[in-house]
Amino acid sequence: MNSSVLTAGAWQQSEEAVVPDHLCSRCPRGRFCLPLGLPLDEAQRLDSVMRIGRVMQTKQYLFHAGEPLKALYAVRTGAFKSTAIDCDGYEQVIGFQLPSELIGLDGVHAGVHQCSVSALTVSSVCIFPYKALMEMTSDVSTLARQLMRLMCKEINGNMAVIGDYMAEERLAAFLLGLAMRVHPRGELSTRVVLPMPRADIANHLRIAGETLSRVLARFQGQGLIELDHRVMHIVDLDGLEHVSRRVPPASL
Amino acid sequence: MNSSVLTAGAWQQSEEAVVPDHLCSRCPRGRFCLPLGLPLDEAQRLDSVMRIGRVMQTKQYLFHAGEPLKALYAVRTGAFKSTAIDCDGYEQVIGFQLPSELIGLDGVHAGVHQCSVSALTVSSVCIFPYKALMEMTSDVSTLARQLMRLMCKEINGNMAVIGDYMAEERLAAFLLGLAMRVHPRGELSTRVVLPMPRADIANHLRIAGETLSRVLARFQGQGLIELDHRVMHIVDLDGLEHVSRRVPPASL
DNA sequence: TGCCGGCTTTGATCTGGATCAAGAGATGCA
DNA sequence: TGCATCTCTTGATCCAGATCAAAGCCGGCA
Structure with missing residues (x-):
């Protein structure tokens, strides 16, 4: 066993970390x-299925x-975006x-991916070949349930985008959501590196990108956040939550 | 067997019809x-579970x-609306x-209704006590699959409301959706009685209600529809579909 | 028959956010 | 090191739709 110990945030975002070993059952x-x-x-049975993906370059x-759909993926380091092409x-x-988030659930229903990622x-990602995973779920019912849970989460997760919220509410909810997800299931972190360009947000x-820029400026003026390029500090958590109050939590 | 024969549209909307008998397996x-x-x-097994509800008054x-959740309901005659209270x-x-549409699926997940109907x-409605229905699904797998199908349909069905479509697109899609649903699974009918007040739409x-009124007026001016209070005629189906083109079909 | 209270339409004005346009940092590459 | 490009911000203007306000219109009821 590799003796290096990872601190809670060591593997998050841009701070590359050496993973102690390549087993789900040992993964921090x-x-x-x-x-x-x-x-x-049962986690150990995942080990036999999981494969480590090559490092992926930006874009x-x-x-x-x-x-x-060939496999499901778990994000190991870095960040991804999933995109679709609309009717225009x-x-x-x-x-x-x-x-730590799962990629590929969009392809489960039809067997074909609905998005590009x-x-x-x-x-970098961990790869779970779908066929092998499905074979496991038949006798590891906890895994099946976990997959269902993650699907529901995915469905709910996009709720903030729908509904007719205004720009401030949407953005506040989005920033809070990111802050929650940086430490998965841990408490909200007040320092967040936004891995995506403004245009994607x-x-x-x-x-519009211009509106985003203006609302971010307003949030800073109101002392809700501090922002230096891609690095955000949440200064007034309660204030930010109040702005997003109308948007349903959408996370699990 | 009751000898009265129903024409395709006889039971729809406000035209009350005598149902030949009270069995799912015989229901038109x-x-x-x-x-x-x-x-x-298997349809006949539903008969033993289904009960006829009392006539319900407006509101x-x-x-x-x-x-x-005590039961699922199928609309027999008339129309219903389901509502929720938002955070404000x-x-x-x-x-x-x-x-012919099902009511009550909103309560399946939590066992408690999320909406008021x-x-x-x-x-009037047909009543399917939930417990009995569930007991059936365990050995009538077709029924379970049908329930899943209807749930997915319900989820998809609200897609038009989400997304950032403009008023014309939303409304055109809504009117087309209604026209499709008046004859369930049959072809679209060009004459539709809107069972709900403008404010609900x-x-x-x-x-806003005022916007709805104005867009309806515009649609009439463009020769897309004719409207007399609650009675709508679709005049230019292709035109209406073209206006709604950006909104995903959302129906099955 | 005439009045009252819901609905629905129509008009005037306001506003959040889009769009257009231009400048200011970053970042990359030769 | 300097130019080109991409990203982000800031300012000006425009527009869809909300909101405010005031009629019509209809059905119910005394």
């Missing part, structure tokens, strides 16, 4: 990733919409995936 | 209602949000239910 993220809730012996695609041919940013920064929230 | 709507796709012998509630205490119209006109589509 494991408690919050696909093996969440699995008893140790490199994990898969494209229309391709058959414009790209829609469906969502972002941070470390690309890396926002240098990133604006697209995802369905507001 | 059955082909498009809960028993859809069930082999005859009378079928159930309220927060009440435990305002009523949100979630959707409308027309004859009330009659828009004098209406506006609330559901998240536009």
